[in-house]
Amino acid sequence: MPNTKQLEDFVSQVRRDIVRQVHQVSSGHPGGSLGCTEFFVALYQEVMKRKEGFDMDGKDEDLFFLSNGHISPVFYSVLARSGYFPVEELNTFRKIDSRLQGHPTTHEGLPGIRIASGSLGQGMSVALGAAQTKKLNGDDSLVYSLHGDGELQEGQNWEAILYAAGNKVDNLIATIDLNGQQIDGSTDDVLNMGSVRAKFEAFGWDVLDVEKGNDIEAIIAGLNEAKSRTGKGKPVCILLHTIMGHGVDFMMNGHAWHGKAPNDEQLEKALAQNPETLGDY
Amino acid sequence: MKKFTNSGNIDTRSGFGAGMDELGKTHEDVVALCADLTGSLKLNDFAKNHPERFFQTGIAEANMIGMAAGMTIGGKIPYATSFANFATGRVYDQIRQSVAYSGKNVKICASHAGLTLGEDGATHQILEDLGLMKMLPGMTVINPCDFNQTKAATIAIADHDGPVYLRFGRPSVPNFTEADGKFEIGKALHLVEGSDVTILATGHLVWHALEAAEALEEKGISAEVINIHTIKPLDDEAILNSIKKTRCVVTCEEHNYLGGLGESVSGLLAKNDPVYQEFVATNDTFGESGTPAQLMEKYGLNTKSIVEAVNRVLAKK
Ligand SMILES: Cc1ncc(C[n+]2csc(CCOP(=O)(O)OP(=O)(O)O)c2C)c(N)n1
Numbered sequence: 001m002p003n004t005k006q007l008e009d010f011v012s013q014v015r016r017d018i019v020r021q022v023h024q025v026s027s028g029h030p031g032g033s034l035g036c037t038e039f040f041v042a043l044y045q046e047v048m049k050r051k052e053g054f055d056m057d058g059k060d061e062d063l064f065f066l067s068n069g070h071i072s073p074v075f076y077s078v079l080a081r082s083g084y085f086p087v088e089e090l091n092t093f094r095k096i097d098s099r100l101q102g103h104p105t106t107h108e109g110l111p112g113i114r115i116a117s118g119s120l121g122q123g124m125s126v127a128l129g130a131a132q133t134k135k136l137n138g139d140d141s142l143v144y145s146l147h148g149d150g151e152l153q154e155g156q157n158w159e160a161i162l163y164a165a166g167n168k169v170d171n172l173i174a175t176i177d178l179n180g181q182q183i184d185g186s187t188d189d190v191l192n193m194g195s196v197r198a199k200f201e202a203f204g205w206d207v208l209d210v211e212k213g214n215d216i217e218a219i220i221a222g223l224n225e226a227k228s229r230t231g232k233g234k235p236v237c238i239l240l241h242t243i244m245g246h247g248v249d250f251m252m253n254g255h256a257w258h259g260k261a262p263n264d265e266q267l268e269k270a271l272a273q274n275p276e277t278l279g280d281y
Numbered sequence: 282m283k284k285f286t287n288s289g290n291i292d293t294r295s296g297f298g299a300g301m302d303e304l305g306k307t308h309e310d311v312v313a314l315c316a317d318l319t320g321s322l323k324l325n326d327f328a329k330n331h332p333e334r335f336f337q338t339g340i341a342e343a344n345m346i347g348m349a350a351g352m353t354i355g356g357k358i359p360y361a362t363s364f365a366n367f368a369t370g371r372v373y374d375q376i377r378q379s380v381a382y383s384g385k386n387v388k389i390c391a392s393h394a395g396l397t398l399g400e401d402g403a404t405h406q407i408l409e410d411l412g413l414m415k416m417l418p419g420m421t422v423i424n425p426c427d428f429n430q431t432k433a434a435t436i437a438i439a440d441h442d443g444p445v446y447l448r449f450g451r452p453s454v455p456n457f458t459e460a461d462g463k464f465e466i467g468k469a470l471h472l473v474e475g476s477d478v479t480i481l482a483t484g485h486l487v488w489h490a491l492e493a494a495e496a497l498e499e500k501g502i503s504a505e506v507i508n509i510h511t512i513k514p515l516d517d518e519a520i521l522n523s524i525k526k527t528r529c530v531v532t533c534e535e536h537n538y539l540g541g542l543g544e545s546v547s548g549l550l551a552k553n554d555p556v557y558q559e560f561v562a563t564n565d566t567f568g569e570s571g572t573p574a575q576l577m578e579k580y581g582l583n584t585k586s587i588v589e590a591v592n593r594v595l596a597k598k
């Protein structure tokens with residue numbers, strides 16, 4: 001198990017990978033990616049039970065589904081640095097003939113990806129299906145998923161949320177990236193959702209808040225707590241309070257960097273704030 | 282041949298935004314709905330100038346289409362907007378039942394259609410929307426070619442009573458049609474007269490068809506170019522009259538060959554006057570990430586592809 005310093009170094013490197021990928025093709029989504037960096041590192045480096053290599057069925061290992069597929073830069077970086085494919089391949093992000101599509105896809109066969117996402121609101125249903133299959137297979141490993149808070153506005157989520165509770169899908173841990181931002185502004189301004197916690201609870205989920213959603217120790221503690229609540233008849237939801245753009249000061253505090261690439265100068269600034277630790281790709 | 286000048290590259294979605302600004306002033310009953318993509322659809326000015334007529338639904342396209350259908354009851358003319366994938370495939374049954382079958386006066390306005398949205402990749406690059414929309418009874422389907430025509434079409438559909446699908450895109454492309462011209466739904470536009478081959482093009486491919494006609498002229502081939510901005514209802518007469526003269530056709534579209542303009546033309550010709558046809562379209566495939574130009578090259582949707590298709594069809598004729 002890596003220690004906190006090692007995890008923080010990992011985080012710093014992933015942040016570099018995110019801004020460098022997006023900068024290189026002048027497109028992509030750094031804001032949500034940076035905000036979820038600690039979560040991804042905690043999940044892949046510490047919490048999930050993973051097997052060597054990659055096979056689609058993922059029997060007897062934990063599975064992860066990214067529903068808010070636009071934050072592919074963080075997903076790709078963490079997958080590459082967790083051994084699923086060569087780190088150099090991050091160079092091909094969003095370029096023609098690449099396995100690293102703008103949004104994650106199975107179509108090009110990138111190891112680590114089990115479903116296409118990008119059109120928002122579909123991932124929880126897929127995670128539910130995979131969780132049901134695990135039960136059918138007598139496989140007691142877990143299914144994790146991540147969703148944007150704006151993404152929760154898609155109605156399909158609520159069909160899945162209903163189903164999960166109604167059918168006691170208690171091997172699922174769905175995390176919501178509660179950064180309070182989406183494309184057109186703050187989630188409160190675009191479509192105020194009131195209390196997300198109250199809604200999940202009313203639908204019959206076991207909900208826990210991770211208030212420090214950019215603190216790796218707090219996230220690990222939250223994920224472990226969530227794990228301990230599985231198998232008790234309720235699906236589990238983590239409300240992860242993150243800051244969009246976390247770790248790059250000028251990308252924080254707003255929605256501006258949801259889907260905007262830094263220019264050369266901004267890239268330099270961003271990199272200066274996140275030292276190279278594991279070697280740039 | 283007649284030459285067209287590009288007055289400057291600009292995106293067709295900005296033509297939509299400009300049309301909406303105009304409608305904001307002239308048509309009190311026009312309302313706009315948007316699902317967290319105000320800036321991408323160029324609706325910032327409409328939203329600012331007419332906040333009471335702008336409805337932000339959040340990321341919830343199905344609800345947006347249903348609301349648009351409901352808003353027609355009482356006389357509003359809703360323009361429901363999103364990226365083309367989320368405005369069609371994502372909400373097909375909502376459009377089918379609440380809009381088309383119910384005969385509601387909803388304008389579905391879709392940006393980022395086709396491959397040319399570029400780097401976002403296949404999840405966002407719908408190449409099936411023309412087919413999905415044209416199969417719906419009563420749906421008018423329009424795919425304008427540049428900024429000016431998109432603006433004109435945006436304005437014109439307000440006065441058409443019935444559901445419309447208006448498709449446009451993200452990249453900056455040549456702007457060459459008349460500024461503030463009148464848009465007539467269903468009336469194809471003859472751009473270049475020719476006698477050897479008919480090129481029927483829609484959307485971004487119209488400019489490429491003009492470039493192809495120029496290149497062909499240098500080789501002594503006389504191509505007729507027609508801008509099919511309305512895919513449904515198709516201008517049967519204009520197409521059949523041209524075919525009578527040229528006896529072969531190339532259809533060009535940023536869409537799958539299955540279900541698109543080309544297939545509509547095939548159906549028309551098979552019934553009335555069968556001739557050889559070549560398709561410049563995607564070949565039953567999903568797209569991928571890349572720059573618009575790279576993708577148009579890789580998937581065979583540029584000027585060169587049109588010239589090659591003309592040569593193929595002429596060889597068969
Ligand atoms: C079905 C669908 N509608 C619209 C979009 C366009 N879109 C991409 S990301 C996004 C905002 C997502 O907000 P949130 O889930 O909060 O993610 P964050 O901005 O925090 O990264 C939108 C509207 C999409 N990808 N899919």
Ligand SMILES: [Mg+2]
Pocket residue numbers: 148149150151177178179180181182
């Ligand atoms: Mg958000």
